[in-house]
Amino acid sequence: MGFSVIRNRISITRGDSAQITLTIRDRVTGGLFVPGPDDRLTFTVKRNLSDESPLVVKTLDNGIVRREQDCLLLLAPEDTAHLPFGTYRYDVELVLVSGYTDTVIPPSPFIVTGEVTAHGKV
Template sequence: MFQIRGDTIFVTRGDSAVFNLDLLDADGNPFALQSGDVLTFTVKKTTSDKDALIQKNVTDAIVLKPSDTSGLAYGRYVYDLQLTQANGYVETIITPSTFIVGEEVTF
């Protein structure tokens, strides 16, 4: 199971999840990634941690496989979504927000 409430993402540990991304520019118009642009989804225990627990380059969706969360402890983490454009310009699309890994019963 997975849910998004505001900017909070909830996933059941070890489950699959697909979060479709609708990127908009500052004027609310659809934003398309250009050649060389990189959109990066990152999950860490805290914002001050150096090592990412999950990090994926994505395009129009964030796809989580069971192996992405199966080794994580239940609890709260942080994530963000960052765009690095081909010209080197970096912009945080979603600022650090809550990523919750919930309990499962069937292993």
């Protein structure tokens, strides 16, 4: 696999696919929590925290799939193919229909690594 996740640190080979499980736990009960149809879950990547424009954004039903006990973040080759090698920052924010907001994964490293074999090049 061209990606790894260690303690919220994502490392991915530029232009590769990744399927990353997002497990959310209720802070009070400790039980598993899956966002409802009117909740929002957003994965955002930026070069720097202070940047206005995100480089990659995934939301529920648009790159994040709701499953029975968790969610699955789907990164496609085109999500990172245009990014220079280096370290970026990402977070995951949950906004419940009630307005309650929680950054379930705080700003963390998103590392795009180099590749030897690139598509279309021989």
